[in-house]
Amino acid sequence: MSSFAPSTLNPRIKNVQYAVRGELAIKSEKYRDMLKNSDHGLPFDKVITANIGNPQQKGLDQPPLTFGRQVASLLEYPPLMESGKNIFPSDAIARAKELYTEIGSIGAYTHSQGVPFIRKNVAKFIEQRDGYPSDPNHIFLTAGASAGVNLLINFLISDDKSGILIPIPQYPLYTATLAQYGGIPLPYYLEETERGWGTSTEEVERAVKKAIDEGVKPKALAIINPGNPVGSVLTYEEQASLVKLCEKYDIVLLADEVYQSNIHTDDAKFTSFKKVVCDLQSNVALISFHSISKGVTGECGRRGGYFECVNVPDETVALLYKMVSVGLCPAVGGQIGVDCMVRPPVEGEESYGLWKKETDTIHKALAERTLFMAQRLNSLPGMSCAPSPGALYLFPRLHLPEKALAAAKEAGRTPDNFYAIALLDQTGICVVSGDGFGQKDGQAHFRLTCLCAGVEAYVDKLEKFHREFMKKYE
Amino acid sequence: MSSFAPSTLNPRIKNVQYAVRGELAIKSEKYRDMLKNSDHGLPFDKVITANIGNPQQKGLDQPPLTFGRQVASLLEYPPLMESGKNIFPSDAIARAKELYTEIGSIGAYTHSQGVPFIRKNVAKFIEQRDGYPSDPNHIFLTAGASAGVNLLINFLISDDKSGILIPIPQYPLYTATLAQYGGIPLPYYLEETERGWGTSTEEVERAVKKAIDEGVKPKALAIINPGNPVGSVLTYEEQASLVKLCEKYDIVLLADEVYQSNIHTDDAKFTSFKKVVCDLQSNVALISFHSISKGVTGECGRRGGYFECVNVPDETVALLYKMVSVGLCPAVGGQIGVDCMVRPPVEGEESYGLWKKETDTIHKALAERTLFMAQRLNSLPGMSCAPSPGALYLFPRLHLPEKALAAAKEAGRTPDNFYAIALLDQTGICVVSGDGFGQKDGQAHFRLTCLCAGVEAYVDKLEKFHREFMKKYE
Numbered sequence: 001m002s003s004f005a006p007s008t009l010n011p012r013i014k015n016v017q018y019a020v021r022g023e024l025a026i027k028s029e030k031y032r033d034m035l036k037n038s039d040h041g042l043p044f045d046k047v048i049t050a051n052i053g054n055p056q057q058k059g060l061d062q063p064p065l066t067f068g069r070q071v072a073s074l075l076e077y078p079p080l081m082e083s084g085k086n087i088f089p090s091d092a093i094a095r096a097k098e099l100y101t102e103i104g105s106i107g108a109y110t111h112s113q114g115v116p117f118i119r120k121n122v123a124k125f126i127e128q129r130d131g132y133p134s135d136p137n138h139i140f141l142t143a144g145a146s147a148g149v150n151l152l153i154n155f156l157i158s159d160d161k162s163g164i165l166i167p168i169p170q171y172p173l174y175t176a177t178l179a180q181y182g183g184i185p186l187p188y189y190l191e192e193t194e195r196g197w198g199t200s201t202e203e204v205e206r207a208v209k210k211a212i213d214e215g216v217k218p219k220a221l222a223i224i225n226p227g228n229p230v231g232s233v234l235t236y237e238e239q240a241s242l243v244k245l246c247e248k249y250d251i252v253l254l255a256d257e258v259y260q261s262n263i264h265t266d267d268a269k270f271t272s273f274k275k276v277v278c279d280l281q282s283n284v285a286l287i288s289f290h291s292i293s294k295g296v297t298g299e300c301g302r303r304g305g306y307f308e309c310v311n312v313p314d315e316t317v318a319l320l321y322k323m324v325s326v327g328l329c330p331a332v333g334g335q336i337g338v339d340c341m342v343r344p345p346v347e348g349e350e351s352y353g354l355w356k357k358e359t360d361t362i363h364k365a366l367a368e369r370t371l372f373m374a375q376r377l378n379s380l381p382g383m384s385c386a387p388s389p390g391a392l393y394l395f396p397r398l399h400l401p402e403k404a405l406a407a408a409k410e411a412g413r414t415p416d417n418f419y420a421i422a423l424l425d426q427t428g429i430c431v432v433s434g435d436g437f438g439q440k441d442g443q444a445h446f447r448l449t450c451l452c453a454g455v456e457a458y459v460d461k462l463e464k465f466h467r468e469f470m471k472k473y474e
Numbered sequence: 475m476s477s478f479a480p481s482t483l484n485p486r487i488k489n490v491q492y493a494v495r496g497e498l499a500i501k502s503e504k505y506r507d508m509l510k511n512s513d514h515g516l517p518f519d520k521v522i523t524a525n526i527g528n529p530q531q532k533g534l535d536q537p538p539l540t541f542g543r544q545v546a547s548l549l550e551y552p553p554l555m556e557s558g559k560n561i562f563p564s565d566a567i568a569r570a571k572e573l574y575t576e577i578g579s580i581g582a583y584t585h586s587q588g589v590p591f592i593r594k595n596v597a598k599f600i601e602q603r604d605g606y607p608s609d610p611n612h613i614f615l616t617a618g619a620s621a622g623v624n625l626l627i628n629f630l631i632s633d634d635k636s637g638i639l640i641p642i643p644q645y646p647l648y649t650a651t652l653a654q655y656g657g658i659p660l661p662y663y664l665e666e667t668e669r670g671w672g673t674s675t676e677e678v679e680r681a682v683k684k685a686i687d688e689g690v691k692p693k694a695l696a697i698i699n700p701g702n703p704v705g706s707v708l709t710y711e712e713q714a715s716l717v718k719l720c721e722k723y724d725i726v727l728l729a730d731e732v733y734q735s736n737i738h739t740d741d742a743k744f745t746s747f748k749k750v751v752c753d754l755q756s757n758v759a760l761i762s763f764h765s766i767s768k769g770v771t772g773e774c775g776r777r778g779g780y781f782e783c784v785n786v787p788d789e790t791v792a793l794l795y796k797m798v799s800v801g802l803c804p805a806v807g808g809q810i811g812v813d814c815m816v817r818p819p820v821e822g823e824e825s826y827g828l829w830k831k832e833t834d835t836i837h838k839a840l841a842e843r844t845l846f847m848a849q850r851l852n853s854l855p856g857m858s859c860a861p862s863p864g865a866l867y868l869f870p871r872l873h874l875p876e877k878a879l880a881a882a883k884e885a886g887r888t889p890d891n892f893y894a895i896a897l898l899d900q901t902g903i904c905v906v907s908g909d910g911f912g913q914k915d916g917q918a919h920f921r922l923t924c925l926c927a928g929v930e931a932y933v934d935k936l937e938k939f940h941r942e943f944m945k946k947y948e
Contacts, residue, residue, distance in 0.1 A: 003720075003724040003725060003726050003758070003759045004726050004759035004785075004786050004787060004790050005787050005789070005790065006787070006789045006790055006793060008632060008693070009629050009630070009632055009790065009793065010628060010629055010630070010631055010632045010655075011632060013628070013629060013793055013796075013797060014793070016796060016797060016800065018796065018799050018800045020799075021586055021799035021800075021802070022796075022799075029585070052583065054582050054583045055581075055582075056578070056579040056581040056582040057578070057579075057582040057583070058578040058579075058582070063579075064579060064581045069550050069551045070551055072550040072551070073547045073548075073550035073551035073554065074547075076543050076546040076547035076550055077543045077544055077546070077547035080547065080558075080561070083561050084554075084558070084561065087553075087554065087557050087558065104530070104531070104532040105530040105531075105532075105537075105538060105775070106775050106776075107529075107530040107538045107772060107773040107774060107775045107776060108528050108529075108530040108531040108532070108774055108775050109526065109528045109531070109767075109774040109775060110775065111503070112495055143617060143777070143801075143805065144801075144802065146800070146801055146802060147801065150800075150801070154484060154487070154654070155483050155484055155487060156483070156484070157484055158482065158483055158484045158485060173800060176800045177800065180628070180797075180800075181484075219482070246477075250477040251477060252477050252478050284477070285477045285478035293583075298581060299581040300581060300582055300583040300802070300803075301579070301580050301581045301582050301583060301584060301803070301805070301806035302580075302581060302805060302806065302807065303617070303777075303802075303803075303804070303805040311478075312478050313478060313479050313480070315479070315480045316478050316479065316480055316483065319480060319483065319487055319488070322487075322490060322492065322496075323487060323490060323654075325492050325494075325495035325496075326490065326492045326495075326620070326624075326647060326650045326651065326654075327617075327618075327620055327621065327624070328495070328618065328620060328774070328777075329774075329775070329777075330777070331617065331775070331776060331777040331805035331807060331808060332775035332776065332807075333776065333805060333806075333807040334805060
């Protein structure tokens with residue numbers, strides 16, 4: 001079997017790290033399997049999956065939005081448009097018929113950028129959101145935002161001196177993809193305060209200058225807003241300042257805006273970078289990513305999303321088309337999901353009432369859970385949890401006793417990874433340790449999602465573990 | 475807009491070529507748009523899409539298989555499992571319920587390798603096909619076969635002296651992906667005779683030795699069986715000989731077997747490379763790709779497929795898992811499509827009769843059309859068309875007059891591209907010219923699919939064009 005041993009492989013592969021589905025997640029899957037046997041011998045009776053933003057996962061409580069599922073179901077089996085007249089609301093049938101006319105069978109490849117009609121609807125959604133025109137020919141439907149980010153990083157890394165500015169902590173898709181393409185991650189640090197996590201233009205500029213000093217070209221600035229894992233929401237002023245920085249240094253702006261509809265407080269307000277770039281009449285090249293996996297849609301399994309290119313030359317758009325054409329097209333089920341996300345039922349339509357009720361419930365549950373969990377975690381000794389006005393996560397900081405640090409070192413683990421493994425082993429709660437996202441030297445955090453049903457029992461368990469852990473190593 | 479101009483991009487991107495969705499396809503889309511206006515001024519009234527194996531495309535006549543669509547429809551909207559009892563057959567409801575129990579909501583991310591239950595079903599399908607065990611943990615569900623090929627080529631290209639043996643003519647996914655990852659395509663030439671296209675081990679070994687002489691490491695041998703674009707089907711002896719060659723030179727075997735169920739003649743028989751490797755008790759590392767986009771399923775838009783790893787070390791499988799985990803999971807709709815492909819209704823089940831009728835009809839239509847078209851094209855002056863016992867295409871050779879070659883040169887095009895552009899401009903028939911697949915120097919071919927309905931009228935049109943073209947340049 002020598003011909004396909006790891007030693008013969010692309011060495012960049014070995015550098016790829018993606019903690020969200022790494023050791024902790026794999027171990028939790030094993031525990032889940034073990035729990036199927038009654039004599040499992042584990043100190044818990046269920047695994048609580050808090051490691052990944054997967055709202056419709058078994059055991060979590062976010063149901064799919066009915067309207068989008070009805071439309072998808074009708075398109076899977078078009079005879080239902082007649083035979084299901086007593087089952088489906090008329091607006092779902094009308095939408096399905098409209099899409100069927102445009103797409104034909106959902107079993108056919110579409111245009112590689114996505115169905116033109118759906119791209120036009122995305123453009124209208126963007127125009128309504130921002131008040132500026134959007135060009136459907138500069139929109140690419142993708143298999144979730146991840147596929148788009150991968151494509152863009154592949155484009156931007158032109159040699160081994162190409163870097164991309166990434167927030168620390170960051171969603172590890174960025175470092176993983178940079179490792180895959182041999183690009184250099186240029187970390188800028190987010191600032192953690194009691195009021196939340198902040199992004200400062202000065203800090204980003206420091207990272208830009210450091211890169212230039214070291215002979216590295218900062219090709220792009222990746223910003224996740226609302227933030228993952230930190231849940232921060234940028235202010236308009238912060239965004240304007242960051243756009244000007246990109247202009248100053250001729251840097252492409254990669255705006256990961258997949259959590260744009262997950263806003264939990266009245267103080268926080270999402271503004272798209274598209275709007276800021278247009279307001280400023282800036283010529284900064286911007287790629288803005290969106291997804292159906294998050295928000296209230298939560299349709300991770302469909303793999304749907306899009307990115308919009310703003311101030312990107314036509315020749316570059318043509319090259320993007322060429323590259324996506326090799327993969328033929330994004331899954332049509334995901335494309336339909338995008339259509340339903342950007343064109344939800346509106347007031348007066350038969351499905352509006354239910355859609356409103358479903359989305360209100362999801363928004364409310366997320367906001368309440370996020371607030372509740374942050375408060376509870378904040379009250380624990382050795383833990384501080386900055387508020388998270390956006391996205392789906394908390395990223396509490398651990399202040400661990402010396403003995404715990406020593407035990408972690410002994411075990412060959414970072415302190416937070418040591419903590420997270422113990423948490424999983426003892427309670428079945430699966431989180432991701434801060435080392436998977438990056439953090440300042442010497443710090444320890446973990447990320448947990450705010451998606452789990454039965455949040456009180458879950459936080460009780462976590463608290464109990466934490467107090468015992470602190471006591472054990474005090 | 476300077477910051478994102480083509481000159482600043484990864485230079486490998488510019489080398490990527492994918493003719494199947496290239497200039498001809500883009501032009502055909504423009505014609506399709508123009509035809510929506512009554513005063514379009516074009517010399518034809520419809521575009522005939524013969525450039526891509528997309529069976530369910532508008533205007534072609536391959537319908538989806540009912541059973542798979544019913545299952546998918548039920549999983550999109552689970553309340554139908556009750557409310558649709560009078561609409562859906564009981565076995566489709568039972569299958570949907572079984573999958574729902576295993577998967578939960580299809581809106582959730584699954585295991586990154588694909589739903590474990592579906593992988594077990596794939597393993598059983600492989601075991602039944604080949605008579606050898608298959609390990610679900612060494613199976614990866616993918617977004618069509620293309621995503622799997624991309625992943626493997628990314629793995630195999632370890633430096634700028636890594637090459638992959640590819641057939642010429644080839645499906646351009648291979649050269650496109652090699653260009654993306656900076657690998658070296660090592661062409662071996664298929665032999666065109668009146669009896670069909672052949673693959674000779676001697677020719678592959680010539681290419682291996684040439685590479686080694688030039689300091690290039692042949693990392694893998696890509697074989698497309700049944701062939702694309704040439705429609706050949708390897709004999710068992712040819713396959714055994716190729717496996718031994720891989721053994722001799724320690725080469726990974728990439729077996730693209732997506733057309734395994736598209737066999738049109740009684741003489742031709744598909745044998746999987748998995749079976750050959752097992753029969754020979756060979757230790758060759760084999761990756762075998764399959765897809766729901768072709769065969770009788772034809773569900774391109776779902777983006778479903780899988781690959782099986784045979785004789786691949788566990789450590790390498792773990793690295794493959796790590797890489798796919800960054801993309802989270804293949805679309806669940808595609809995974810369900812794979813389940814229905816490997817577990818079709820069986821005799822005695824309610825849906826079996828319809829499934830049998832649908833698949834028989836598709837097999838028969840493809841076989842008849844392929845034979846009919848090859849005969850008609852073969853009778854033309856300046857064209858010869860080898861038989862195509864497998865896959866979905868014909869790859870006729872053009873023997874063009876000197877004046878046509880001169881006109882092509884004048885136009886700055888290869889002869890076959892010049893021909894294909896003229897064909898599209900004058901008849902609306904979109905094919906792909908041979909230069910998109912590669913061919914021996916000085917030759918000219920084109921690929922056309924055998925999927926188009928109304929094949930007589932279509933071939934009449936093609937014939938008329940061809941005779942006029944030949945006459946014009948005689």
